[in-house]
Structures are given as structure tokens and as C-alpha cells.
């Protein structure tokens with residue numbers, strides 16, 4: 092048995108400092124593409140962990156998990172609960188928690204308090220926030236005080252009500268200049284990487300060439316240093332709205348519907364539960380062993 096003291100595992104899973112770190116991500120500028128995806132639950136985090144570098148507990152949970160029409164209704168308590176689940180379900184990936192609308196805009200001090208709470212209560216490696224030039228002093232304040240920040244520029248879903256919906260950014264020269272300035276300010280403020288969402292391709296390419304931290308594109312450019320996507324979008328688990336940049340890799344929503352249709356038919360026809368699913372008064376040791384092999388946890 093190892094005599095090396097093990098760090099406490101308050102949050103389950105592996106502690107953030109044994110995983111891919113924000114610094115590891117920062118050092119991958121211009122290297123092999125950084126693979127990022129959203130995760131909100133422990134089982135999904137477990138399925139994806141070994142395949143990706145970064146799991147984002149995105150505030151898209153409001154839309155794809157809770158059925159909201161935007162991300163604005165997500166609260167810090169929700170993000171923390173889902174962040175804890177993702178930490179429990181994963182071992183290897185860098186886990187980043189998205190800061191909900193209203194939790195970091197009021198002041199640098201309040202942003203620090205909320206980000207520190209998210210990190211302390213989940214064990215995640217850092218936080219993500221939306222913003223550019225206007226958020227630079229806050230990002231600098233957070234980074235200087237030990238909070239790794241993943242910045243998010245371009246289409247910022249928390250600003251949909253100001254910009255008039257989920258609109259591609261950078262189509263005009265002025266808009267492109269503003270997004271580039273946002274990215275530069277986030278880089279200068281110390282963000283370890285920058286998500287570039289929903290911009291024209293040439294702008295995302297230019298940002299990637301210009302800033303020092305890696306860029307993580309979504310609806311942006313293959314030239315970005317990495318890509319991120321909402322898991323439910325590529326798995327066919329969310330169909331209220333499918334942006335042009337989404338590529339479907341599975342149709343799990345249809346699989347779920349088909350499976351439950353078959354289950355319902357079996358129940359209605361009394362085909363389920365069948366003899367093999369029933370408990371007898373005294374099970375033989377052979378049956379017990381077979382049952383144990385089937386389940387990892389004792390269930391009533």
C-alpha cells in the first residue's frame with residue numbers, strides 16, 4: 092500500500108490538480124487541437140472524460156437540460172450542483188464551470204466571491220465568463236487572485252437581449268474590430284484560453300493568429316486552437332434549435348424514444364417484467380452470484 096498521503100477527495104472523482112490543468116491547456120497554443128465539450132451530469136461526464144481535454148459545465152444547461160429559452164435563468168446554485176456532478180463523474184479532463192448571468196458583472200469583488208465559491212464547492216479547475224473589454228479589469232483581478240479564467244467572446248448568449256438574438260458576430264468591419272479588441276483584452280487580462288463563438292470564419296482565424304492564449308471555437312473556424320460543442324447538440328438530445336455549425340454524430344433522442352416505446356409495449360402486454368426479472372422467496376447461491384455480476388451496487 093502507498094505511504095504517500097493522498098489528497099482529500101471532497102468532491103469525488105479526481106482532484107482538479109491531478110487532471111489536465113488550465114496551464115496545460117494554455118501551453119497548447121498552435122499544437123494539437125484542444126477537444127472540449129459540455130457536460131452537466133456525472134454519467135455523461137464519465138462517458139466523455141477519456142476522449143476530451145476539457146469538460147465545460149456550460150450555462151447552456153438552462154436550455155438543453157432545463158428547457159429554458161435562454162441561458163439567463165441559470166443560477167449559481169444550479170451551476171455548482173452540476174459542477175459537482177461532473178467532477179464526480181470524471182477523472183482526467185479539465186473541468187471548468189460557467190458563471191451564470193448576473194454573478195460576475197456587478198463588481199470585481201462580487202465576481203471573485205462567486206467564482207471562488209464555484210471553485211471551492213465543486214473542486215473545478217477554473218471558471219468561464221462572457222465578456223471582452225468591459226470585463227478585462229475583472230478578469231485581471233480574478234486571475235491575480237488564483238482563479239483561472241476561460242474567456243468567451245463573439246456571440247455571447249448572456250447578451251442576447253442586447254444584441255437582438257443569437258446573431259453571428261463580425262459581419263461588419265466595425266463589429267469585427269470590436270470582437271478582436273475583446274479577445275485581445277481578455278488575453279492581456281490573463282485568460283488561459285478564449286472561447287470564440289458564432290463569428291465569421293475569417294475573424295476567428297484572425298483572433299487565433301493575434302492572441303497568445305489558445306482559442307476554442309464554436310461556430311467559428313477550424314483554424315482555432317481547439318473546438319467546443321454542446322454535447323446534446325451532437326448527440327441528437329436537443330432539437331428545439333440546431334445551429335448551422337452543429338454536426339450530428341448520433342440520434343440518441345430517437346434511440347430513447349424507441350427504447351421507451353418498446354418498454355411501454357412490453358408493460359402493456361405484460362411481457363415485462365418476465366420471470367428472469369423477479370425475486371423468489373429464497374434465491375439459490377448460483378442465482379445470487381449471477382445477480383451480483385449483473386449489478387455493481389446492491390439494490391433492493
Ligand code: KIV
Nearest residue numbers: 129149150151189319
Ligand atoms: O454554456 C455553454 O455551453 C457555452 C459553450 C457553448 C461554449 O458557453
